Structure formats: C-alpha cells, structure tokens
Amino acid sequence: LAEGTARDVRNPADHRDLVGTVVEATSEHVSAALSHAVAAAPIWQATPVDARADCLARAADLLEAQMHTLMGLIVREAGKSLPNAVAEIREAIDFLRYYSTQIREEFSNDTHRPLGPVVCISPWNFPLAIFMGQVAAALAAGNTVLAKPAEQTPLIAAQAVRILREAGVPAGAVQLLPGDGETVGAALVADHRTRAVMFTGSTEVARLINKQLSQRLDSEGRPIPLIAETGGQNAMIVDSSALAEQVVADVLQSAFDSAGQRCSALRVLCLQDDVAERTLEMLTGAMKELAIGNPDRLSADFGPVIDVEAKRGIDTHVATMREKGRKVTQMPMADSCGA
CATH class of the missing domain: 3.40.605.10 (Aldehyde Dehydrogenase; Chain A, domain 1)
Known part of the structure; x- marks a missing residue:
C-alpha cells in the first residue's frame, strides 16, 4: 500500500x-x-x-x-x-x-x-x-x-x-x-x-x-x-439559598476547566434576581485571578483550546454576542499566550 x-x-x-x-x-x-x-x-x-x-x-x-x-x-x-x-x-x-x-x-x-x-x-x-x-x-x-x-x-x-x-x-x-x-x-x-x-x-x-x-x-x-x-447546552440554576462562594467555585470549575472543552461544561448560568448582582461581582473577580498559560506549568489554571479553528469559533461567538448588544466580560490574555 x-x-x-x-x-x-x-x-x-x-x-x-x-x-x-x-x-x-x-x-x-x-x-x-x-x-x-x-x-x-x-x-x-x-x-x-x-x-x-x-x-x-x-x-x-x-x-x-x-x-x-x-x-x-x-x-x-x-x-x-x-x-x-x-x-x-x-x-x-x-x-x-x-x-x-x-x-x-x-x-x-x-x-x-x-x-x-x-x-x-x-x-x-x-x-x-x-x-x-x-x-x-x-x-x-x-x-x-x-x-x-x-x-x-x-x-x-x-x-x-x-x-x-x-x-x-x-x-x-x-x-x-x-x-x-x-x-x-x-x-x-x-x-x-x-x-x-x-x-x-x-x-x-x-x-x-x-x-x-x-x-x-x-x-x-x-x-x-x-x-x-454528542454535545449539548448545560445550565446551572442558582436560587437565593445557594452559598455564593460555592456557586462561584463550581462555575469556574465547570465552565473553564479543560478550557471549557467538555460536553459537560457549563454553558448557561441562571441566577435568581435577589442574588444575581452579588454573585456576578464575585464571579468576575474570581475570573480575574485565573492564570491561563502553558499547562506544563503548575502555575497555569487552564491551558489553550485545541487549535486555531476552535479559537475562531469562540471569537465569532463573542463577536456575535457583542453585535447583539449583550454585555461581554472578557479577561485580557497574557503576552505568553499565543493568538
């Protein structure tokens, strides 16, 4: 052959x-x-x-x-x-x-x-x-x-x-x-x-x-x-009885571990109005503490998406949300992270 x-x-x-x-x-x-x-x-x-x-x-x-x-x-x-x-x-x-x-x-x-x-x-x-x-x-x-x-x-x-x-x-x-x-x-x-x-x-x-x-x-x-x-849309529904600190930890783990590349990864977070503002504030602060980089370093919390095509898909989705007038919170990438 x-x-x-x-x-x-x-x-x-x-x-x-x-x-x-x-x-x-x-x-x-x-x-x-x-x-x-x-x-x-x-x-x-x-x-x-x-x-x-x-x-x-x-x-x-x-x-x-x-x-x-x-x-x-x-x-x-x-x-x-x-x-x-x-x-x-x-x-x-x-x-x-x-x-x-x-x-x-x-x-x-x-x-x-x-x-x-x-x-x-x-x-x-x-x-x-x-x-x-x-x-x-x-x-x-x-x-x-x-x-x-x-x-x-x-x-x-x-x-x-x-x-x-x-x-x-x-x-x-x-x-x-x-x-x-x-x-x-x-x-x-x-x-x-x-x-x-x-x-x-x-x-x-x-x-x-x-x-x-x-x-x-x-x-x-x-x-x-x-x-x-196959894939799906996974939601987390949070009411006012949930411990906010636990919610934030679980969201970070589910949504961002493996760079979000899991069929079980969190896609939609639904918060009760009573706790939404405080939870989102804590979540945004926690996101700022995440370290993205080469996963061979223990200091990196998360590594890259698998390839350029995957990154392009994410960038397109973010751009679409912005065009629709949705509020987008996006952390800046370190210089060591490739484009």
Whole structure:
C-alpha cells in the first residue's frame, strides 16, 4: 500500500514544540484494515472470556505503570493541565478494569455473540479516556476494532493501541487508522463490513453517521448499531439559598476547566434576581485571578483550546454576542499566550 500523508503534530500551547509526526491512513489502508479485522474476528471471538479480560487488566496495569510518560504526552498534544492529565489516565484505567470485571462476571462465549468489526471514532477533548473506553468495550465483547482518533490527537491514541497490543490483544483485533473524518471516518462508516459504530463528537456528524448506517442492514437483516455521545447546552440554576462562594467555585470549575472543552461544561448560568448582582461581582473577580498559560506549568489554571479553528469559533461567538448588544466580560490574555 502507498504511504499516507505525513503531518506534524504540534503542542497547542506552543506551536514551536513539535510533539511528533503522524502518517495518515488512505482509503486503501481502510479497506485493508477491514479485511484484517474480518479475518481476525473468528479468532478474537473464540478467545476465552477470561483471556480477553486478562488482556484488558494487563493494559490497565501498563497504563498505571506508564502514567508519567503518558501525562507528558497528553499535556503536550492535547493542551491539558497536569491534574486533567492524571484524571484522564485514571479514567482510562477505570474503563479497562470495569469491562474486564464485567465480562468475567456476566459474559460467556456461548451466550454473548459479538457483532464483528466495530468502528470507534473518538474526540480530542478526552483523547485517552474516551478512546480507551470505546475500544475496551468493543474488545471485551469479542469484537475486532478499527479505531479512528481525532485528527488533533493521534499520538496519544497510538500509545493506547501499543499498550493494548503489549497487553496481549492481537494486532488484527485492534487497528489504528488516523486521519480526517471526511476521508478515513467516512470510509469506515460506509464500508459494508462495518458491523457497528461508536462515536463521540458533534451532533451534526452523529446525524450524518446515523443517516449513512440507516441505509443498510447486516448479513442477517439487522440494523447497524450506532452508539453516539454528542454535545449539548448545560445550565446551572442558582436560587437565593445557594452559598455564593460555592456557586462561584463550581462555575469556574465547570465552565473553564479543560478550557471549557467538555460536553459537560457549563454553558448557561441562571441566577435568581435577589442574588444575581452579588454573585456576578464575585464571579468576575474570581475570573480575574485565573492564570491561563502553558499547562506544563503548575502555575497555569487552564491551558489553550485545541487549535486555531476552535479559537475562531469562540471569537465569532463573542463577536456575535457583542453585535447583539449583550454585555461581554472578557479577561485580557497574557503576552505568553499565543493568538
């Protein structure tokens, strides 16, 4: 097969920092990977449940042993703070141990039949935890996996796959296909050999995937399953009985942690009139104390958004609010923060 396009992966907090290089998959790679997944499916399906569970448990132990190395990669590639990186690795470990325990207690190869090749499409905001959670669930059930990570965070995904293989998961059972959604993701979803899709990302893309999958059935006449986790608008409603100091701390944590790049992040704050003015005054003061910078520094409360496109979207939203006459409170950026 011809080589795909090589692309630099840079630190979103400092574009001078070259984190690594990724060679993106082509449509030919996608087809070949699906052929490997189909060929490996009977072997992985027939693997005893305890053996599959052992692989996931070993992968959890390897993640734990390599936490410091993985922390550095998550901080540099995804722009996450050190506490966020620790939490992410712990969540990935939890996923592996959870599914390992679940199949030991509840699964049998005689009663639980896998679907076949499963496509896992994961986001950049939790590039290890959600990636590993999707892949571990599919592998635990005896499916072979074709994993397409977010374009922004392929290196973390590559380390996750390396660890799974080191833990004993066969190469044909888990394959990494980095690349963009229009080329790699679309080809994986459209291929008739794909038996299920797990997707975390935008609602718009989830609808497109759902539409594509709805146009075909599997070899036994069943719909192709889609498990999708998408975005939303999250509100906090505060009445006069709430402790203002706690409200402010919770708002800062929910709205700004991970630079606000979580599907669970606070988007709308509703305050009772009686406490609105005081709470907003405290919130504005607390915002002024936040330190934004390179997340490899413990002095930084929050790091960057993932890329220029994300920043452009935020800037456009702020400009739109100002044009509508809305009051906008925006903290000045330090000189060390890139434009």
